Amino acid sequence: MIEIxxxxxxxxxxxxLNGIDLTVDKGEVISVIGASGSGKSTMLYCINALEPIxxxxxxxxxxxxxxxxxxxxxxxRNIGMVFQQWNSFPHLTTLENVALSPRIVLGxxxxxxxxxxxxxxxxxxxxxxxxxxPSRMSGGQQQRLAIARALAMEPNYMLFDEVTSALDxxxxxxxxxxxxxxxxxxxTMLVVTHEIGFARDVSDRVAFFHEGIIEELGPxxxxxxxxxxxxxxxxxxxxx
Amino acid sequence: xxxxxxxxGFQFSDLRFLADAAGRTLLISVLAISxxxxxxxxxxxxxxxxxxxxxxxxxxxxxxxxxxxxxxxLILFYNFFPIIGFNVSPFTAGTIVLVFYTSALVAAVARGGxxxxxxxxxxxxxxxxxxxxxxxxxxxxxxxxxxxLPSWAGVALGVLKDSALVSVLGYVELxxxxxxxxxxxxxxxxxLAVVGAFYFALSFPISRIxxxxxxxxxxx
Numbered sequence: 001m002i003e004i005x006x007x008x009x010x011x012x013x014x015x016x017l018n019g020i021d022l023t024v025d026k027g028e029v030i031s032v033i034g035a036s037g038s039g040k041s042t043m044l045y046c047i048n049a050l051e052p053i054x055x056x057x058x059x060x061x062x063x064x065x066x067x068x069x070x071x072x073x074x075x076x077r078n079i080g081m082v083f084q085q086w087n088s089f090p091h092l093t094t095l096e097n098v099a100l101s102p103r104i105v106l107g108x109x110x111x112x113x114x115x116x117x118x119x120x121x122x123x124x125x126x127x128x129x130x131x132x133x134p135s136r137m138s139g140g141q142q143q144r145l146a147i148a149r150a151l152a153m154e155p156n157y158m159l160f161d162e163v164t165s166a167l168d169x170x171x172x173x174x175x176x177x178x179x180x181x182x183x184x185x186x187x188t189m190l191v192v193t194h195e196i197g198f199a200r201d202v203s204d205r206v207a208f209f210h211e212g213i214i215e216e217l218g219p220x221x222x223x224x225x226x227x228x229x230x231x232x233x234x235x236x237x238x239x240x
Numbered sequence: 241x242x243x244x245x246x247x248x249g250f251q252f253s254d255l256r257f258l259a260d261a262a263g264r265t266l267l268i269s270v271l272a273i274s275x276x277x278x279x280x281x282x283x284x285x286x287x288x289x290x291x292x293x294x295x296x297x298x299x300x301x302x303x304x305x306x307x308x309x310x311x312x313x314l315i316l317f318y319n320f321f322p323i324i325g326f327n328v329s330p331f332t333a334g335t336i337v338l339v340f341y342t343s344a345l346v347a348a349v350a351r352g353g354x355x356x357x358x359x360x361x362x363x364x365x366x367x368x369x370x371x372x373x374x375x376x377x378x379x380x381x382x383x384x385x386x387x388x389l390p391s392w393a394g395v396a397l398g399v400l401k402d403s404a405l406v407s408v409l410g411y412v413e414l415x416x417x418x419x420x421x422x423x424x425x426x427x428x429x430x431x432l433a434v435v436g437a438f439y440f441a442l443s444f445p446i447s448r449i450x451x452x453x454x455x456x457x458x459x460x
Contacts, residue, residue: 050366076368
């Protein structure tokens with residue numbers, strides 16, 4: 001379970017998170033929607049301590065993320081993250097991209113790590129690209145590589161930060177299909193997205209961000225089909 | 241005593257003399273390049289971490305090494321020790337100065353290499369649970385190295401040739417040896433051509449090896 005309690009964060013004078021409360025239950029898929037700059041991505045970065053918070057608390061499986069004595073490296077093994085820019089490691093083949101962290105972080109043997117990588121890459125449909133360098137792959141393939149790389153750590157949670165925003169339109173589908181697959185398998189997911197259709201079809205709940213707070217939270221049928229807040233209505237009208 | 245007995249022509253044994261001198265050039269260059277590169281990587285890392293504070297302190301110091309002509313550094317440094325009561329050999333003084341000179345050049349290159357790795361790539365590495373040092377070792381080092389290897393090769397070749405300046409301290413490396421021979425034989429063209437060939441032979445492996453690595457490291 002991820003518990004976010006009254007989290008505030010500023011970049012200088014800019015208040016990015018202005019008191020966020022959100023609980024993500026095991027197996028739940030929550031889509032996070034809202035205008036750019038509303039704090040959605042920053043919240044994800046705070047959950048695995050890539051960004052510090054100013055006040056409040058984030059607890060993942062009972063561990064206080066921003067407590068000074070918390071081992072963030074250990075914590076992050078349990079929280080997979082996929083970014084807008086897929087961030088492949090360009091000097092490593094697809095297989096090596098995925099096998100690296102199981103080997104050096106989890107201490108698996110070379111053979112074990114490669115086996116994990118192979119099965120994760122097959123899982124996301126890249127079984128025929130094992131020895132290819134990322135630069136030879138499309139954005140959609142590299143994004144699926146990034147997903148396989150995160151899954152290879154066997155995390156309990158997956159965070160997705162606008163993973164289709166940088167893709168050409170025709171490549172969005174394959175990545176969303178992979179997210180659907182994970183959701184069907186019961187992965188707990190927090191998905192920051194502009195794909196309203198995906199949010200409606202796949203999520204258990206949808207959170208609408210507006211100026212650093214969650215203005216509306218509930219099942220898609222409620223937030224997307226019958227938004228209460230003026231801001232949500234306006235946002236949805238604009239993106240559709 | 242007539243001129244003929246003072247000036248003797250280029251002999252086969254002179255080649256041996258030049259080869260020994262080339263060995264000294266090689267020794268001082270290998271020391272300067274290897275130690276200077278290691279130091280330079282550490283300095284470059286410090287600059288990339290400390291940014292503003294690093295620029296004001298270490299960066300300034302390295303700029304001095306990069307800006308003051310090497311020949312001035314060598315003479316100042318070599319003559320500084322006797323003043324404080326030590327004596328150092330030309331070899332020691334020359335090596336120390338070349339090491340720091342190289343480290344200053346490499347620091348700028350190394351910093352460029354570190355900066356060439358996108359912050360997001362490093363965040364991705366950290367999000368996988370890698371520690372700071374694992375990120376440096378497995379992500380920043382290989383990506384940065386590939387980005388700046390040609391620049392590093394340029395520095396290494398430059399230092400190899402700049403090592404000739406250590407001759408001003410009396411260390412008999414290639415250039416100094418050639419001057420000695422020219423004085424004796426009065427055959428500057430021949431000797432400079434031979435010495436040039438020696439320098440080329442020393443440089444060639446550096447440019448070939450780095451070119452080969454560059455080709456191998458193209459990501460496909």
